[in-house]
Amino acid sequence: MTVSVMFVCLGNICRSPTAHGVFKSLVNELGLQDQIIVESSGTGGWHIGESPDKRATVFAATRGFDLADLRAQQFKASDFDCFDYILAMDKQNLRDLEMLRPEGYRGVLDLFLSFSAMKDEDVPDPYYGGDAGFEHVLDLVESASKGLLAHIQEQAS
Numbered sequence: 001m002t003v004s005v006m007f008v009c010l011g012n013i014c015r016s017p018t019a020h021g022v023f024k025s026l027v028n029e030l031g032l033q034d035q036i037i038v039e040s041s042g043t044g045g046w047h048i049g050e051s052p053d054k055r056a057t058v059f060a061a062t063r064g065f066d067l068a069d070l071r072a073q074q075f076k077a078s079d080f081d082c083f084d085y086i087l088a089m090d091k092q093n094l095r096d097l098e099m100l101r102p103e104g105y106r107g108v109l110d111l112f113l114s115f116s117a118m119k120d121e122d123v124p125d126p127y128y129g130g131d132a133g134f135e136h137v138l139d140l141v142e143s144a145s146k147g148l149l150a151h152i153q154e155q156a157s
């Protein structure tokens with residue numbers, strides 16, 4: 001069985017590439033790369049084709065996560081045909097995705113942090129802030145990634 005996961009933020013250069021890189025690393029560690037497909041995108045198109053924000057890449061690297069090869073893309077309505085899980089970084093991202101959601105979508109469209117053990121609902125946008133924002137994103141993303149992987153494994157068992 002194959003499960004596909006799409007992480008979505010606004011620009012696809014800070015939060016969702018971090019989620020992409022962290023979750024993919026957990027998937028690879030467990031040898032599940034053929035069973036779990038991982039992607040990320042942004043609701044906006046300003047950064048299409050760009051590498052993740054330098055700060056996101058550097059802070060992720062200090063924790064052993066490699067974001068260097070990721071390139072920004074914009075979420076498209078047809079992604080609903082391809083992804084079992086479409087996970088938004090914040091409530092505004094989720095509202096934007098809900099506008100595109102086709103009637104018959106049978107997958108999971110939700111906040112990524114619904115899979116986290118932490119109580120936060122949103123992964124706050126770190127783009128205009130300082131370094132602490134990027135560390136906080138990593139803390140939230142690491143927690144939710146573990147929860148999501150446990151959930152997917154439980155569904156498959």
Ligand code: 4NP
Nearest residue numbers: 009010011012013014015127
């Ligand atoms: P992200 O952060 O949604 O976590 O990738 C942002 C990146 C760029 C912009 C906004 C948020 N921007 O306005 O260009």
